[in-house]
Every structure is written in C-alpha cells, then in structure tokens.
Amino acid sequence: MAKATRKQALGRGLSALLNENSSDIKSANDKNADKVVGSIIEIELELIDINPFQPRSYFNEEALRELASSIKQLGVIQPITVRKLDGNKFQLVSGERRFRASKLIGNTTIPAYIRLANDQEMLEMALVENIQRKDLDPIEVALSYQRLIDEIDLTQEEMSQRVGKKRSTISNYLRLLKLDPIIQTGMRDTFISMGHGRALINIENTEDQLNIYEKILQQKLSVRQTEEIVKNLKNGVNTAPKTATKQVETPKFVNKGLKAISEYFGHKVDVKLSGNDKGKIIIPFHSEEDFNRIKKLLQ
Structure with a gap:
C-alpha cells in the first residue's frame, strides 16, 4: 500500500512540475527539462493534438471499440508518446489508437511519455513506427518508405538501418508503387497478396497487368499460377484473357x-x-x- 501511495504522490509531483514549468521547456538544455522530458505523466486529452505527420488515415471503428472496452476494464497499459510544444500543449508521436479509444469512453487524461522533437524527427518517427506495425497492407508500407525517401531524404541503405529491414525488402515494397492504381487498390483490399503484386510488376504493359489481375480474381489463382502466366506472357505465350472484338469503335x-x-x-x-x-x-x-x-x- 505504501508503494502505491508513493507512486501516486510522484505522479502528482511530476504533473505539478509540468503545469508550472512546461511552458519554459523548449530544448533539452532548459531548466527542469530533465525532470519532464523522458517522464511518464498523466496528461489531459484536450492538451494533446493529433500528429499531422501520421501516415495512417484509416482506423477500423470496430477495432477501436474493442480497444476502448479493454481500456475501460484495464486502463491504458502502454503509455502513448507525445512531443512537447510551446506552452502546455503536446502532439502525438505514437499511440493514436489508444488516444482515440480513450476519448471514445469519455476519459479525460491518458498516461504519456514526453519527448522533444522537431517536425522532421516527428515525421520520421511516425513513418518508422508505422512501418513496424503488423496490420499494414503492402501498399501502406511502400508509401511510408517512399515518404522517407521524398521527405526525409533517406537512401534505401539508411532506411534499412533505421527500420531493421534488408535493403532488398525495401526495394521490393517500393516496386509495388509502379503497379496500376487498380491493382494497388486490390492489394489494399486483400483481393490479392503482395506475392501476386510482385509477379505482376514484371509485366510492363498496363493492359496486360489488368487482364492478368482480373484472371487472378475470377479464377482465384495462386501466386505460383500467376508467376507461370507472367512467365508465359514474357516468353510470347499470351495466356491473359482476350478481350472481345469490338463491333463498334469506342468513343x-x-x-x-x-x-x-x-x-x-x-x-x-x-x-x-x-x-x-x-x-x-x-x-x-x-x-x-x-x-x-x-x-x-x-x-
């Protein structure tokens, strides 16, 4: 019991320190920065802004409700991470699902780990964290890699070190973005797998890509079967569905x-x-x- 009381007192002390001094903390060298930055503190939800660099735009409503129910029963087990802004304002670095779920059940505060970061660091952290998620579709991963290249100016070798993935793996994801948008959508909707997509990349002609894509859907072709069709097509044996001869010229x-x-x-x-x-x-x-x-x- 004494241990729990001391923990609560510590939480109140840190929160008081945050309220009294956080507006002056803008860098790691500022007074009291070492006491606030790196600490886990209960922060009011209304003081936290959504991360504008969040690469994920869709959050499954049913999954959010399930998480909200868990939080209602057990609380937030893993604190979110926020960065310190000017004044007593914060911005999400990671944990947007926990943040949204907490709001959903009417919570007013949430445990948060505080850190300092500039905009570029925020974007990089958000993208790298997003890539590590288990429930991403291949196109989401590929788009996150592409943003790291375009906006953070990372090379594939540098990305390999940041995210702990082989360079060849990163390259394979990036190649998916060369597929026709219809095929990318099919991959995002799980109609086809990344393996199907990697096979289709080897077809340069968009019309041929789409014809084989439709055949995959209609005949429920495996990746191996798709690879065989692609191989035959490249060798001059066109196994893609033939379009009907048009009797009328298409306007x-x-x-x-x-x-x-x-x-x-x-x-x-x-x-x-x-x-x-x-x-x-x-x-x-x-x-x-x-x-x-x-x-x-x-x-």
Missing part, C-alpha cells in the same frame, strides 16, 4: 473516363457499346464482400 469520351471509373471501383470496368454513343458499363465483383463494397460506393 473517345469513353476511353477517357474508363480509367477513372475503374480506379473508383477498384476493378477494371468494361463497357458494352450499342452504337450512336450508347452502351452499358459493366462493373465486375468477385465475392459477396466485394459486391457490398461496390454497392456502398453507388449509394
């Missing part, structure tokens, strides 16, 4: 708009023409879940 306005419509629905969309600028738009689906996703887009 320019259709060709111009088809790609945008296909990207929106995440599938290659076809048209059936009947002449005089008339026809039908055909949107394929490959499962009940896929059908419901398309239905939502149409509502």
